[in-house]
Amino acid sequence: MNNITTKLFLFFIAIIMLSCTQEKLYEKPNVLFIISDDMRTELNCYGADYIHSPNIDNLAKNGVLFTNAYVQQAVCSASRASFLSGVRPNTTGTDYPYSKYFMNEFWPAHPMLAEYFEQNGYYTHTFGKIHHGPHDNLKTEHYFPKTGLNTGSYYALPENIEKGGKKGRGKETPPYECADVPDEAYRDGLIAKEAVKIISQQKENDKPFFLAVGFVKPHLPFNAPKKYWDLYEESEIPLSPNQYHPENSPSYSTNHYALANYAGLNYYDSPDHVLPDNYQRKLIHAYAACISFIDAQVGKLIESLKETGKYDNTIIVFISDHGWHLGDQQMWGKTTNFENSTLAPLIVSAPGYEKGERSTRLVEYVDLYATLCDLADIEIPEYTEGTSFKPLMENPDREWKTASFSQFPRGRKMEGYSIRTADYRYTEWRVRGEKVDSIELYDHRKDAIESVNIAYKKENESIVAELSQRLNAGWKDALPKGVLNNSNNPVAPPHVAYVDEKNRPKPRKEETLSFTTGDLNDKWEQAEGYQLSVKNGLLHIDIEHPANYWQKVSIKGLNVRAHKNSQLIMNYKTMDNTPLSFKYIAVSNGNWSQWLTRELPVTNGELKELSIDLSEAMEQYEKEYETMEYITQFVFCINPQEEYKGSLVLKSLTIW
Numbered sequence: 219m220n221n222i223t224t225k226l227f228l229f230f231i232a233i234i235m236l237s238c239t240q241e242k243l244y245e246k247p248n249v250l251f252i253i254s255d256d257m258r259t260e261l262n263c264y265g266a267d268y269i270h271s272p273n274i275d276n277l278a279k280n281g282v283l284f285t286n287a288y289v290q291q292a293v294c295s296a297s298r299a300s301f302l303s304g305v306r307p308n309t310t311g312t313d314y315p316y317s318k319y320f321m322n323e324f325w326p327a328h329p330m331l332a333e334y335f336e337q338n339g340y341y342t343h344t345f346g347k348i349h350h351g352p353h354d355n356l357k358t359e360h361y362f363p364k365t366g367l368n369t370g371s372y373y374a375l376p377e378n379i380e381k382g383g384k385k386g387r388g389k390e391t392p393p394y395e396c397a398d399v400p401d402e403a404y405r406d407g408l409i410a411k412e413a414v415k416i417i418s419q420q421k422e423n424d425k426p427f428f429l430a431v432g433f434v435k436p437h438l439p440f441n442a443p444k445k446y447w448d449l450y451e452e453s454e455i456p457l458s459p460n461q462y463h464p465e466n467s468p469s470y471s472t473n474h475y476a477l478a479n480y481a482g483l484n485y486y487d488s489p490d491h492v493l494p495d496n497y498q499r500k501l502i503h504a505y506a507a508c509i510s511f512i513d514a515q516v517g518k519l520i521e522s523l524k525e526t527g528k529y530d531n532t533i534i535v536f537i538s539d540h541g542w543h544l545g546d547q548q549m550w551g552k553t554t555n556f557e558n559s560t561l562a563p564l565i566v567s568a569p570g571y572e573k574g575e576r577s578t579r580l581v582e583y584v585d586l587y588a589t590l591c592d593l594a595d596i597e598i599p600e601y602t603e604g605t606s607f608k609p610l611m612e613n614p615d616r617e618w619k620t621a622s623f624s625q626f627p628r629g630r631k632m633e634g635y636s637i638r639t640a641d642y643r644y645t646e647w648r649v650r651g652e653k654v655d656s657i658e659l660y661d662h663r664k665d666a667i668e669s670v671n672i673a674y675k676k677e678n679e680s681i682v683a684e685l686s687q688r689l690n691a692g693w694k695d696a697l698p699k700g701v702l703n704n705s706n707n708p709v710a711p712p713h714v715a716y717v718d719e720k721n722r723p724k725p726r727k728e729e730t731l732s733f734t735t736g737d738l739n740d741k742w743e744q745a746e747g748y749q750l751s752v753k754n755g756l757l758h759i760d761i762e763h764p765a766n767y768w769q770k771v772s773i774k775g776l777n778v779r780a781h782k783n784s785q786l787i788m789n790y791k792t793m794d795n796t797p798l799s800f801k802y803i804a805v806s807n808g809n810w811s812q813w814l815t816r817e818l819p820v821t822n823g824e825l826k827e828l829s830i831d832l833s834e835a836m837e838q839y840e841k842e843y844e845t846m847e848y849i850t851q852f853v854f855c856i857n858p859q860e861e862y863k864g865s866l867v868l869k870s871l872t873i874w
């Protein structure tokens with residue numbers, strides 16, 4: 219080659235290389251991030267062989283299924299705030315719902331996953347339930363149908379829609395529904411439909427895309443079209459092998475509010491707190507139908523990726539936000555530190571990585587942020603507190619984290635911190651983050667269903683000491699060999715619920731509630747143990763059984779300006795001359811202070827007026843949170859817990 223030919227040759231090589239580099243930009247992988255709600259690993263590919271989940275099973279065949287993926291806090295808001303931001307609950311400061319600190323300080327300074335991909339050149343669009351609550355605050359394009367087709371309810375059957383009233387669900391509506399309706403009669407069908415529409419538009423888009431699709435099932439109520447119920451024979455549905463509160467475990471390790479929010483049987487309807495077998499089968503059948511319903515929606519998304527020609531270059535992630543107790547440990551619900559709540563599905567299919575593999579290594583949902591960045595070759599922000607598990611996508615059996623971490627509060631004063639190692643789950647329930655109130659230990663080699671707490675057995679002293687040390691050393695101490703995490707985030711202040719001030723109506727000077735119709739004002743809500751009814755303009759509050767959960771009778775949607783002379787005035791009578799004690803809390807912006815008690819004089823069936831000075835409640839509140847500007851909710855119980863007989867009758871109630 220002479221000199222000119224060489225130069226020309228090099229020039230053409232350079233052009234080709236340049237165009238390759240440009241091509242490369244557009245070859246960034248797309249991301250389809252699918253989130254289900256309250257779905258534990260009850261999937262066929264996870265070994266629940268009675269479940270019909272062909273589409274998610276296929277996804278697992280094309281990717282890596284993680285058998286030991288744990289959420290950091292088993293409730294929608296805290297879990298989502300954590301994995302969508304890439305930091306842990308003590309950094310987000312979000313328990314339930316989203317916190318003021320998270321919304322006003324953390325989020326504005328740290329992009330959530332979809333926003334971060336947008337900042338890195340991606341087209342982003344989110345659908346359905348991604349965050350918990352603040353949909354309007356999402357910075358990306360977002361689609362969220364309020365209800366299914368032609369209904370104003372969580373339900374599709376006319377009788378359930380009617381029973382649901384304004385709230386759409388509640389004490390009058392069943393915890394499940396089987397309706398012969400199309401998928402789009404429920405929100406998830408509409409969410410899938412809209413996502414398919416946007417996926418098909420990506421054919422023309424030369425930008426890579428990040429689409430997050432959040433389905434709202436199998437969250438209660440377990441409503442699904444009949445065709446998904448028909449996949450199951452109810453008599454063949456397996457029941458939990460572990461239906462009792464774990465032996466030697468503190469009473470607060472479980473809780474029982476979820477089914478009590480609906481009609482039908484719950485924890486208190488049976489002397490041993492275990493539901494009858496046929497009702498358990500019905501509930502699990504309904505949950506399974508919801509899983510198959512979601513599976514079909516996942517199938518639609520993947521099919522449309524294939525039709526659009528984007529499937530081969532798309533990372534697909536399938537997760538939930540936490541697990542669920544299906545009758546396990548006497549529970550139907552979440553919000554615990556047990557395996558049933560904290561273990562959740564995680565399947566990742568990514569072009570160029572392992573297919574059809576399972577990894578038994580411990581991973582955490584907080585790792586998702588870093589992992590997706592890593593797989594898409596986007597810089598992982600240094601403040602994130604997860605670890606990219608891309609190395610497990612290449613080699614699912616390699617050594618990895620030595621522990622995963624979860625936590626759950628009980629009220630504002632106690633929190634359980636839990637560590638899961640390959641062999642054990644160990645939990646410390648701490649009061650005010652310091653004094654340990656109780657501990658739990660389960661040996662997963664012998665007791666995978668967590669049925670007996672063995673923390674107090676003499677022979678376990680040394681393993682308890684070791685696990686306590688590891689729990690207190692924290693997550694940085696459990697990272698894979700050679701992995702460093704340089705995050706140094708401040709510990710968030712105590713949870714103060716976020717309220718969008720833009721949507722707040724002008725506060726009132728006082729609010730008087732009276733009961734002139736047969737309908738309970740939509741402000742009232744009774745929790746487990748209470749029955750509310752209106753007779754001749756009087757509200758009867760009857761205690762049916764003792765209840766250990768904090769929420770009793772609640773008056774919501776108040777908007778009364780608080781001041782130093784604020785009072786609650788009750789026009790009431792007592793029945794049967796049973797002395798009543800009245801325990802109450804004034805609530806502002808979702809924050810509660812401590813319970814205060816007032817004795818209610820017996821009235822021998824005559825109506826009397828009683829004023830309760832709210833200044834002490836306000837002082838308590840202000841000690842813990844902030845200046846109380848409004849009373850937004852009032853919560854009370856009568857004769858709580860052990861002495862539970864009695865009825866209170868109200869003619870009117872005024873807060874000013």
Ligand SMILES: [Ca+2]
Binds near residue numbers: 293
């Ligand atoms: Ca959830």
